[in-house]
Each structure stands twice: as C-alpha cells, then as structure tokens.
Amino acid sequence: MAVGTVFMVLYLLVELAVSDSSKSSEDVRCKCICPPYRNLTGHIYNKNVSQKDCNCLHVVEPMPVPGRDVEAYCLLCECKYEERSTTTIKVTIIIYLTVVGALLVYMAFLMIVDPLIRKQDSYIQPLHNEEDTERLFCPGSLLAGGVGRMGPVGVQSPASDTRPFAPSHAQARANTVLERVEGAQQRWKRQVQEQRKTVFDRHKMLS
Amino acid sequence: SAGYDMATGSEMNGSGNLMDFLEESVPEVGMYEDFYTIDWLREKSRDTDRHRKITSRSKESLWERIKGLLDAWSGWVVMLLIGLLAGTLAGVIDLAVDWMTDLKEGVCLAGFWFSHEQCCWTSNETTFEDRDKCPQWKTWSELLVGQPEGASAYILNYLIYVLWALTFSFLGVSLVKMFAPYACGSGIPEIKTILSGFIIRGYLGKWTLLIKTVTLVLAVSSGLSLGKEGPLVHVACCCGNLFCCLFSKYSKNEGKRREVLSAAAAAGVSVAFGAPIGGVLFSLEEVSYYFPLKTLWRSFFAALVAAFTLRSINPFGNSRLVLFYVEYHTPWYMAELVPFILLGVFGGLWGTLFIRGNIAWCRKRKNTKLGRYPVLEVIAVTAITAIFAFPNQYTRQSTSELISELFNDCGALESSQLCDYINDPNMTRPVDDIPDRAAGPGVYAAIWQLALALIFKIVITIFTFGMKMPSGLFIPSMAVGAIAGRMVGIGVEQMAYHHHDWFIFRSWCRPGADCVTPGLYAMVGAAACLGGVTRMTVSLVVIMFELTGGLEYIVPLMAAAVTSKWVADAFGKVGIYEAHIHLNGYPFLDSKDEFRHRTLATDVMRPRRTEPPLSVLTQGSMTVEDVEALIKDTDYNGFPVVVTKESERLIGFVQRRDLIPAIRNARKVQDGVVSNSIVYFTEDPPPLLGNSPCPLKLWRILNLSPFTVTDHTPMETVVDIFRKLGLRQCLVTRSGRLLGILTKKDVLRHMAQMANQDPESIMFN
Numbered sequence: 001m002a003v004g005t006v007f008m009v010l011y012l013l014v015e016l017a018v019s020d021s022s023k024s025s026e027d028v029r030c031k032c033i034c035p036p037y038r039n040l041t042g043h044i045y046n047k048n049v050s051q052k053d054c055n056c057l058h059v060v061e062p063m064p065v066p067g068r069d070v071e072a073y074c075l076l077c078e079c080k081y082e083e084r085s086t087t088t089i090k091v092t093i094i095i096y097l098t099v100v101g102a103l104l105v106y107m108a109f110l111m112i113v114d115p116l117i118r119k120q121d122s123y124i125q126p127l128h129n130e131e132d133t134e135r136l137f138c139p140g141s142l143l144a145g146g147v148g149r150m151g152p153v154g155v156q157s158p159a160s161d162t163r164p165f166a167p168s169h170a171q172a173r174a175n176t177v178l179e180r181v182e183g184a185q186q187r188w189k190r191q192v193q194e195q196r197k198t199v200f201d202r203h204k205m206l207s
Numbered sequence: 208s209a210g211y212d213m214a215t216g217s218e219m220n221g222s223g224n225l226m227d228f229l230e231e232s233v234p235e236v237g238m239y240e241d242f243y244t245i246d247w248l249r250e251k252s253r254d255t256d257r258h259r260k261i262t263s264r265s266k267e268s269l270w271e272r273i274k275g276l277l278d279a280w281s282g283w284v285v286m287l288l289i290g291l292l293a294g295t296l297a298g299v300i301d302l303a304v305d306w307m308t309d310l311k312e313g314v315c316l317a318g319f320w321f322s323h324e325q326c327c328w329t330s331n332e333t334t335f336e337d338r339d340k341c342p343q344w345k346t347w348s349e350l351l352v353g354q355p356e357g358a359s360a361y362i363l364n365y366l367i368y369v370l371w372a373l374t375f376s377f378l379g380v381s382l383v384k385m386f387a388p389y390a391c392g393s394g395i396p397e398i399k400t401i402l403s404g405f406i407i408r409g410y411l412g413k414w415t416l417l418i419k420t421v422t423l424v425l426a427v428s429s430g431l432s433l434g435k436e437g438p439l440v441h442v443a444c445c446c447g448n449l450f451c452c453l454f455s456k457y458s459k460n461e462g463k464r465r466e467v468l469s470a471a472a473a474a475g476v477s478v479a480f481g482a483p484i485g486g487v488l489f490s491l492e493e494v495s496y497y498f499p500l501k502t503l504w505r506s507f508f509a510a511l512v513a514a515f516t517l518r519s520i521n522p523f524g525n526s527r528l529v530l531f532y533v534e535y536h537t538p539w540y541m542a543e544l545v546p547f548i549l550l551g552v553f554g555g556l557w558g559t560l561f562i563r564g565n566i567a568w569c570r571k572r573k574n575t576k577l578g579r580y581p582v583l584e585v586i587a588v589t590a591i592t593a594i595f596a597f598p599n600q601y602t603r604q605s606t607s608e609l610i611s612e613l614f615n616d617c618g619a620l621e622s623s624q625l626c627d628y629i630n631d632p633n634m635t636r637p638v639d640d641i642p643d644r645a646a647g648p649g650v651y652a653a654i655w656q657l658a659l660a661l662i663f664k665i666v667i668t669i670f671t672f673g674m675k676m677p678s679g680l681f682i683p684s685m686a687v688g689a690i691a692g693r694m695v696g697i698g699v700e701q702m703a704y705h706h707h708d709w710f711i712f713r714s715w716c717r718p719g720a721d722c723v724t725p726g727l728y729a730m731v732g733a734a735a736c737l738g739g740v741t742r743m744t745v746s747l748v749v750i751m752f753e754l755t756g757g758l759e760y761i762v763p764l765m766a767a768a769v770t771s772k773w774v775a776d777a778f779g780k781v782g783i784y785e786a787h788i789h790l791n792g793y794p795f796l797d798s799k800d801e802f803r804h805r806t807l808a809t810d811v812m813r814p815r816r817t818e819p820p821l822s823v824l825t826q827g828s829m830t831v832e833d834v835e836a837l838i839k840d841t842d843y844n845g846f847p848v849v850v851t852k853e854s855e856r857l858i859g860f861v862q863r864r865d866l867i868p869a870i871r872n873a874r875k876v877q878d879g880v881v882s883n884s885i886v887y888f889t890e891d892p893p894p895l896l897g898n899s900p901c902p903l904k905l906w907r908i909l910n911l912s913p914f915t916v917t918d919h920t921p922m923e924t925v926v927d928i929f930r931k932l933g934l935r936q937c938l939v940t941r942s943g944r945l946l947g948i949l950t951k952k953d954v955l956r957h958m959a960q961m962a963n964q965d966p967e968s969i970m971f972n
Contacts, residue, residue, distance in 0.1 A: 043334070078618070093320035095299070100378075104378075188414075204791075205407070206397070207570075
C-alpha cells in the first residue's frame with residue numbers, strides 16, 4: 001500500500017515537473033491535410049504554430065493555388081492542433097520495461113537460485129518458537145471451518161527459523177529485518193502456491 | 208461482539224510498516240475466512256457502533272472533533288486516491304500497449320520508445336497517400352536484411368511478427384503463473400461475487416494488481432483477440448482495496464469496503480472508455496450488489512478524477528481518452544431504423560453464439576485434460592491468432608485501431624482503402640458535407656477482407672476469452688459489431704446511391720446529398736454486439752453516447768441495444784458474466800433472477816428428514832467440553848442457542864468464529880474455567896453451588912436477533928429476504944420452536960435445482 005502510493009506520487013510529480021518545463025518544439029504541431037484539388041495532389045502540412053494560428057492560411061506554405069482560389073482550397077483543408085509529450089512516453093516505457101525486467105529477474109531467482117539456497121539450509125533443524133505458535137493457529141484446528149481445508153493462514157513455516165539456536169535463545173529471538181523479510185517471503189510463496197492450486201490445478205476458480 | 212477482533216488484530220500486526228507492505232493481510236481472529244460470505248447486517252451494525260462512538264467522543268474535545276471530521280472525509284480522500292492511481296495506471300497501460308503493439312512490426316530509430324505514429328509525428332516526408340511511411344520507422348525486415356519490399360521481406364516480417372506475439376504471450380502467462388494466478392481472466396465475474404459479499408483473499412491484492420497491469424499490456428500487445436476493459440475494472444478495484452488499508456473505517460469493515468470497491472469499479476470503466484457517467488452506470492447495473500445513494504455520488508467523483516488524470520497523461524496525443532472517439536453530427540433518418548434493428552438482431556444472435564461457445568469451451572477446459580496445460584494453450588492460441596491475423600491488414604492492426612477506422616466517417620481527407628470512393632474532381636464541398644459517392648475498387652476489396660476478419664474474430668474470441676491471461680471482451684465484441692455494421696452501412700449507402708429513385712429512398716435521400724453514414728452503422732453494430740453479450744442496457748447506451756459526444760444517436764443506439772437484448776434473452780437468460788459465475792459455482796444470489804416456484808421453507812431447510820438432527824447449543828446446560836466436542840465434530844459456521852433441548856425455544860445464534868476464540872481466551876485468561884465449567888448464554892447465570900467450577904459466560908457473543916421465518920414461508924419470500932438483507936443464514940421455526948436452518952448455499956442449490964441445473968455445482972459456502 002505504501003509503495004503503491006509512493007510510486008504513484010513519484011510518477012505524478014515527474015509528469016508535473018516535465019509538463020511545467022517549456023515544451024520542446026517537437027511536441028507541438030498544427031497538422032493540415034489538404035485533399036487533391038483540380039490537378040493538384042493531396043498534401044500534408046506540418047508546422048509548429050500556436051493554437052490560435054492553427055489554420056490553413058498560416059500553415060499551408062507555400063500556397064499552391066493562386067490568390068482567388070485560396071479560399072476554396074482552404075475550405076477543403078482540415079487543420080488540427082495536436083500536442084504530445086515525448087518525455088511522458090519515454091519515462092513510461094522505460095519504467096514499464098524496468099518493472100518487467102525486475103519481475104523476470106525475480107522469477108529467475110525464484111526458480112533457479114532459491115531452491116539451491118533452500119537445499120543448503122535443509123540440514124538445519126527447524127525451531128518451533130512456542131510463543132509464536134500460541135499466537136497463530138494450529139493446523140487442522142477448530143478453525144478449519146466449512147470448506148474443510150486450511151486457508152493460507154498462519155502455519156508456522158519450518159524454514160523461516162533456520163538458525164540452530166539453543167532453546168534459551170528462543171525467547172530472545174533476533175527479529176532482524178532480514179529474517180522478517182524472509183518470513184514474509186515464505187508466507188507469500190505459500191499464498192501464491194495456494195492460489196496456483198485453486199486456479200490451475202483444482203480449477204475451483206476462474207475456470 | 209466487538210472485543211476480540213480489535214484486540215488480537217492489533218497484537219498481530221504490531222511491528223513494522225515494512226511487514227504490512229510485504230505481506231498480504233493475515234486474517235485476524237474474528238474476521239472472515241477465505242471463500243466465505245460476509246454477514247451484511249453485522250457489518251452494518253458494527254459501522255453504526257463505530258460511528259456512534261466517534262460522534263459521542265467528538266463532543267469531548269477539539270481533537271476528537273477533528274478526528275470525527277477526518278473520519279467523515281476519509282471516504283472522499285480514498286476516492287481521490289483511487290481516481291489518481293487508476294488514471295495513472297490506465298495511462299501507463301495505454302502508452303505501453305501502443306508501443307508494444309507496433310514493436311511487432313518495426314522499431315523507431317529516433318528513439319526506440321516511440322510507436323509508429325509517434326515516430327512519424329515530426330517527419331516532413333509523409334505524403335497524402337502514404338501517411339504511415341517515414342524514414343525513421345523501420346520494419347524488421349528493413350533493419351535485418353535491408354529490404355523494405357518484396358516476398359522475402361514479407362515472409363521475414365511475418366515470422367518476426369509471430370515470434371514477438373509468442374514471446375509476449377509466453378512472458379505474460381509465465382508471470383501470471385509464477386506470481387499471481389488470480390490475475391487471469393477478466394475479473395468481472397469474480398468482482399461481482401466479491402461485491403455481493405463473498406471473500407476471496409488475495410484477489411484484490413498488491414501482487415495481483417502489479418501482475419495484472421503488467422501482463423495486460425503483454426496480452427493486448429501480443430495481438431490476441433481480447434480487450435483491456437474488464438481487466439481495467441479489476442485493476443481499479445485492486446487500487447480501491449489498496450487504499451482501504453489507510454483507514455480502519457474501511458479496512459476493518461467488509462461492508463463499507465465494498466462501497467469503495469463499487470466506486471473503484473466505476474473509475475475503472477471510466478478510464479477504459481473515457482466515459483465517467485457510463486462507468487458509474489456500469490458499476491450500478493453490472494457489478495455492484497448494494498448501491499446506496501452515497502456511493503453514487505462518490506463513484507462519480509472517483510470516475511471524474513480518474514478521467515482527468517488520464518487526460519493529463521494524454522496517451523493518445525489529442526486529449527482524448529479513447530482511441531476510437533469520434534465526433535460527427537450528420538443526421539440519421541427514420542428509414543434507417545430498419546438496418547439498425549437488423550444489426551440489433553445480429554448482435555443478439557452473436558451474443559448467444561459467443562456465450563454458448565465460450566461456456567462450452569471453458570467447461571471443457573475446467574473438466575478435461577485441456578486444463579492441465581495452460582501455458583501450452585496460451586501459446587497455441589497466440590500462434591494461431593498471429594498466423595491468421597498477419598495476412599489481413601484489418602486483423603494485423605490492433606483491434607482498437609480497427610474500431611477507430613471503422614467508426615470514422617470518410618471525408619475527402621481519408622486515404623485508407625475503406626475510403627476509396629470515386630471522387631468527383633470538380634467537387635468543392637467542405638470537409639464534412641461530402642455527398643454519397645460510388646464505391647471504388649478499394650472499398651470492395653476492403654469489404655472482402657472485412658468479411659474474412661469478421662469470421663476470424665467470431666471464431667477466435669470464443670477460444671481466447673477465459674484463458675489464463677488477463678482478457679476482456681468489450682473490444683472484441685465491439686470489433687465484431689463494428690465490422691458487421693460498417694459492411695451493412697456501405698451496402699445501404701451504395702444502394703441509396705445507385706437506386707435513389709426506389710420507394711424506400713425517395714423520401715429522404717436526394718441525389719447529391721449526404722444521406723448515409725457508414726461509420727454510424729459501425730457504432731450501432733458495436734453497441735448491439737456488446738449488448739448481446741453482456742446484456743447491458745442503460746450503461747451501454749450511455750457509454751456509446753459518451754464515446755461519440757452527441758445525443759443525436761441515442762435513438763438508433765437504444766433501438767439496437769434493446770433489440771439485441773430481446774433476441775439474446777430469447778435464447779438464453781444470462782449474460783456472459785453471470786454464465787461464468789454459474790460455471791464456477793460462485794455463491795452469487797442474482798438480484799435479476801426471479802424465483803417463481805411455489806416451494807416452502809420446509810422443503811429447503813436443513814436438516815432434511817434423513818439427516819441427523821440440528822446441532823444446537825443450550826442456554827445453560829452444556830459444559831465447555833461438550834461445546835468443544837460439538838465444534839470439533841461438525842463444521843457448521845454457527846449454532847442456534849435454545850433454552851433446552853426439549854423445549855427447543857430459540858434464544859439466539861452464535862457464530863463459530865466468535866465461539867472458538869472466546870473459549871480459548873477464557874481458558875487462558877480467566878481463573879477457574881475448566882472443561883467441566885458450564886457455559887451460560889444468559890445475562891445472569893444462576894449462583895454457584897458449593898464447589899462447582901466457575902461458569903463461562905458467553906452472553907456477549909450471542910446474537911439475540913437472528914432472522915427467523917416460519918416453516919410455511921414461501922421460498923419466494925425467503926429468497927427475497929436473503930437478497931435484500933444479504934443474509935447468510937436464516938432459522939426456521941414452527942409454533943415458536945426451532946425446526947431447522949436455511950443457509951445461502953441451500954437457497955442457491957435449491958434455485959439451481961429448480962432451474963434444472965446441477966445443484967452440486969454450487970461449491971462455495
């Protein structure tokens with residue numbers, strides 16, 4: 001939630017900053033399209049003028065018809081004022097590619113590197129912290145409820161306590177950020193696995 | 208019943224905002240579990256309690272009064288944030304889709320992040336005939352082998368197009384499978400179910416939001432026949448859920464949260480179509496279940512903020528919110544209502560065909576081996592789509608561009624194949640008053656290609672919707688309708704031009720006038736097809752009229768929408784979203800269904816005659832051990848409390864999720880509560896005798912006003928009560944004595960049985 005707000009605020013600030021700065025001359029144009037007329041072919045005229053000057057007389061240069069036909073010719077032409085922001089496009093595409101790249105890297109990490117790390121830790125006995133299991137629910141407990149299965153809730157992950165401390169250290173459990181991050185990651189992985197089973201294996205949701 | 212959820216909740220979420228970010232919300236004690244239905248009445252009463260507490264406290268001090276004001280304004284703050292984020296994400300999606308769709312064909316040398324149109328924006332080399340060509344834009348064959356034209360260039364372009372499409376869709380489906388399996392599909396059926404009171408944890412989570420946004424771009428860019436409107440509604444609801452966590456008013460109350468989600472859905476449609484009013488009406492008509500008046504105003508606010516945000520990002524470079532916004536004011540004539548109604552009939556027929564085909568295919572995917580290979584299925588469908596789409600220029604371009612081209616009226620300035628009319632060289636009419644002209648060879652070629660595109664799109668969309676990638680169906684339906692409409696429009700136009708002396712044309716179409724606008728027929732066709740599939744009524748017409756910027760075409764649009772809905776309803780009662788809800792067995796009690804059977808409550812209630820008797824708790828004769836055994840042996844969500852098992856007089860109802868923590872807490876905290884203690888559900892238990900153990904008083908968790916109906920209440924009334932009040936269960940009494948219980952699942956199963964559907968398909972509780 002915090003990161004979503006932060007991302008959005010940052011993006012909007014970038015946009016505002018960019019749009020406030022003077023527009024580069026490339027980003028504004030008046031485009032006049034003139035169809036074939038008598039023996040003239042159709043032509044497209046682009047010019048960098050302001051919105052009030054965006055009409056046939058200012059933009060179509062050099063005028064291909066003599067003076068008395070100018071009005072008739074200009075009636076056929078259609079002029080539109082357009083503006084865009086190249087910086088917005090650039091920033092958005094680069095942010096998007098960064099996000100996709102980061103997701104791909106994380107996916108590669110989860111699929112390749114993570115199992116290797118986990119295999120090394122499997123020698124270490126999991127430690128069940130008594131205090132923690134009191135706060136969370138026991139598997140298969142009274143809360144199993146109507147559907148008859150445990151939701152992605154609170155079974156203490158054996159892999160998240162991976163240090164072989166003696167029981168006396170259990171009370172003074174080092175709550176380092178890394179450990180908590182790892183615990184959260186394990187919980188998230190379990191949730192995703194539950195979701196994957198529901199959607200892909202049991203086809204219970206989303207056909 | 209308030210105590211437990213608050214206390215233990217704060218205990219568990221004690222530390223670190225980092226943790227709040229990293230983990231999905233762990234359900235707290237006393238909160239609802241996954242795949243359960245909420246109790247609307249309980250949520251409403253909790254909110255009233257909270258509000259009363261704040262109001263009474265606000266009289267104490269200035270700070271409390273400020274807090275009260277902040278609480279009242281929190282709803283508007285949430286709406287503002289939702290609008291901002293939804294608009295931003297929609298802008299990002301639009302820009303990224305624009306770029307990646309063109310990436311399949313070539314790349315811009317002036318900056319790889321430019322799409323084709325943006326690349327040639329500043330170029331002076333564009334001519335009237337070849338508006339797309341400019342030297343900075345190179346197709347892949349030009350880049351790789353240096354040959355812009357020719358057979359080998361064509362084959363190379365073809366190959367690279369297919370490869371890019373496969374890469375995008377493979378990437379998309381892998382991301383979905385790896386990170387957020389809930390991000391697949393459209394999302395609207397599930398959101399409808401969530402808004403009716405169902406809980407699906409993780410469906411509106413942060414990872415689902417991120418993955419849905421990212422993979423939606425990939426899915427649309429890969430050229431698959433799907434749209435982004437439905438997934439945008441899901442994205443907007445995820446944003447809504449995200450910001451609900453900021454205020455405990457919404458994060459702790461599931462009923463209030465759903466008000467926010469309704470408004471977020473409106474913001475989602477608003478940015479998808481650039482139609483704020485249409486978005487609000489869509490949320491009201493299609494997605495929401497309860498829609499109080501307060502939500503109406505707030506949804507409109509959210510939709511407007513989202514539309515403004517998107518406009519300021521300006522993804523399409525012309526301050527428009529949708530690629531296919533058109534603005535014309537040519538009049539239409541009464542006699543044209545006949546082809547419009549025919550288009551409506553086509554829309555209804557197509558809707559029926561699509562719903563039946565898609566549901567059959569999805570059922571096959573659900574039940575057979577096909578469902579075990581989702582990634583392979585996505586790749587196969589993408590390959591087929593790309594291989595068949597490339598040769599035809601109308602399927603090669605993105606569907607939004609196709610719709611835009613079809614909606615566009617042909618003035619003198621268009622040079623596309625569809626506008627290849629035979630022009631009178633001496634004509635000097637202004638741009639928007641070109642009379643009807645004879646069709647040139649380009650138009651006939653375009654009609655053939657469009658017909659092939661129509662058949663292709665009709666077939667492939669049936670297999671695409673519902674795949675394990677974010678997929679919407681608004682745009683493909685509109686494309687099918689637009690193609691059919693444009694073909695009909697060109698037909699009528701040419702008939703009017705060549706046979707203007709026929710009776711049907713004589714009264715309204717003079718030669719040399721601009722009678723028929725094929726673009727309008729395309730719009731009406733699009734509306735008809737969309738209405739036939741989704742069965743939208745008012746929201747569809749409003750969205751289409753907001754797309755065209757004029758009230759003049761309301762009558763043709765309504766005629767087509769109404770006709771298509773009637774024709775489609777004649778063949779099948781439900782739209783595509785309700786059909787998917789039935790297919791998945793979600794516990795959705797549709798407010799549009801009418802229950803006309805004459806069954807009574809006794810026929811549906813549990814326990815049936817063959818079943819064991821109802822599990823009840825007594826007021827003061829069960830021990831803690833008995834209660835725990837009852838809880839362990841059964842898996843019911845709640846138990847009625849009666850005076851004694853003999854008298855069966857009902858006192859109240861107690862929920863399982865309140866009972867378990869109450870007993871556990873009492874055992875831990877209170878002295879003297881042992882397995883032999885008696886559980887009392889009265890306010891004043893009788894005094895202790897001698898050395899009997901301390902009693903356990905559970906008066907506070909008892910609901911003293913459970914809903915009851917008598918056994919002879921007709922099921923029609925019962926269904927109405929469930930629908931209007933959002934009940935989860937209802938007790939059945941006879942002569943004041945408890946007879947049985949009726950849950951929402953029983954009601955849904957009964958309705959399914961009466962409609963000759965499989966009652967076992969209702970899977971959730």
